Amino acid sequence: MDIVYTKVIVAILFGIIRFLFGIFPIYLCMWLKISGNVEHGKRVVNKSKRQKLDCSVVLVQSFGGGVLFATCFLHMIPEVNYSVEELKAYGELKNDYPYAQLVVSAGFFLIYFVEELSQFLLSKVPKEPCTKRIPSHRTSTSSVISNQNKIVPEQENGKNENGIKDNKNVDEEIQTEANVNAAVELELNPEINAELEEIIEEKNKTKQQIFRCILIVLALSFHAIFEGLAIGLQNSITNIWYLFTAVSIHSATILFCIGLEIFLAGTRPGTILIHMFFLAITSPVGVVLGITISLTTELHTSAKSFAVVLLEGLSAGTILYITFFEVLNREKERRVYILIRAAFLGAGFSLMAGLECIRIE
Template sequence: MDIIAVKVIVALLFGLIRFVFGIFPIKVYKWLKSGKSEQIQSAVNERKQKTLLYIVAVVQSFGGGVLFATTFLHMMPAVYYSVEELREFGIIEADYPYSQLVVSLGFFTVYFAEEVSQWLISKTPDKPFKKHSKGRVSSTTTIVSIEKEIPPEFTKIPNGMAFEVEKKNEKNNNFCEKNEKYIEDNVTNELVIDSIDQSVQTDNDENLKISENLENNLGLKHEENKEVEEFIEEEVKTQQQILRCFLMIMALSLHAIFEGLAIGLQRSITSIWYLFTAVSIHSATILFCIGMEVVCLGTSPRSTMIHMSILSSTSPFGVLLGLVITLTTDLHTRAKSLAIVLLEGLSAGTILYITFFEILSREKGRKGCRVLRAISIGAGFTLMALLQCLKIDT
């Protein structure tokens, strides 16, 4: 089969494999949520989740061994051979480890790109919305509000309500006047006391009603303010999640483009399939883990499929880009050899970074299944080492 057709087929398979493993967590999440009752479902889900994490850890460890062998047994020697071609053209004359230098440049390029992405994410504040003090109303404001609400007829004690006593007949004798005066004064005092009690009681009732109405109004305002603040906070958090998701997709897309580029720059069919096998194992496990995290956060299946479509299209783009580069110039020109050295160095540095900083360091930090994970890493390395032997024999 022609090498161009092989690269096109590999690009299509690359995109399909990444997309399938990216959306597979949707089915897995439904499987984890299946159960008869809540108690049974909780116990079953816990067992299922432990089994799933166990399988994912083993597969990721296996992928780490695969990429470790790919970096040191395939990609770095390829960069070295490209540098030797530059020596044959006379572009390089000094005895300097240019291949290691180019791989290191590729490594630090990806490293600083990751650091910039993490810096942009860290610059997004975790608490962007400053909460104002809730439920605090000054006593002055409360008093003024109450005074405005109190009707004027309840702010004054009625004057002369029982003080008007009809004038008695002056013709009566003094004894009768004194007796009548005494009786009237007693009645007047009782009426005054009753009037004051009624007025004060009425004032207290009105003030109590006004205070309750005022507290209810303030409570409603506090609830409205709380709802507005919660709405604003949710909007800001949503914007943060969108920014972080965008940066994560950009960083992963950068990795995927260079991974695909490494395949597209290969010059033999066996090298293409060798590298495709190694990168597919790694990218499939990474896409599965990312998809699982996205689904567990409550993202809708439609949004998950959109994200995975973007991520799955970047690797085929890298493969096709490498194919275009190999077709535009002659394989034995100086410019072509120099371009291949730089691009292969970036690709090798990318996979070197992924191997140590994203896979082996993470697997080293896991607590469970240490022996089995170590065996999985060794098995992945052994598999790719055997494939490299078959490639050399071919």
């Protein structure tokens, strides 16, 4: 039962660490001296302090990349291979097909297709034209043109039976003339036109930003569940803390960066708290799911080995995808702090390699 208690403690720590690092940028803004007012959808930042913060975040992300690389290749994939060998010993598998590599690859492509689906859905978010939804106290060029092309009806050449123009027709003519003058003013004053376009464009971004946030939360939650699942399936206290250390370094850094960017984009703190709460509880959910699977199957049975091969293999594929496509790929694209980043990447790998050596002994 000590293992179960350890997993429960780790699940609680996971939720606390993820939530605190996710909302930490809100309080960090006092140190950065970020203005509370939002200008054009973004907050004003002290550039020198923001540069120092970015440097620190980059180095921590590089360190986390090395940690994940070592965790995937030195711990998780060998665990899957070991479970496959157990299934062969139980007589469940009778050939030399690389089942471990197959399941890990399935986890890799599962996350790949989830990411591609997210990008596809984002590309389908409708982008409304900027000429829609103009504030009522302004006049748009498109509405002016449409009004200008309207034909003003008149009775008997615009006169009634008394030979005097109807008041309605006179009002419409005056309105049309005013709209034409407004159109000329907009064309002659590009600053007003540009301001209108900017206001409307910011309004039209709202739906897309909400949808993007939902997809980001869902994708990260999916990752976090499998990360927690990998911990919940472990059968020794040393393995639990080993994986907890590796995943915590990575997930805390990612949530910190996401929280910072969302806040700087002008998102309200209350909305950030809600997003981070849902992201924080996903890893504990994965751990609890792993505990449930471990308790419902006996410690040394073919069913337990099947569960480990399938679920931990998918988890390893998930972390493999994150390591190469999100961490190392980002590291290759950065052209700043090159040697320092490489050193931190190697330091992260060396740390987990040393911990793995201690765990085996």
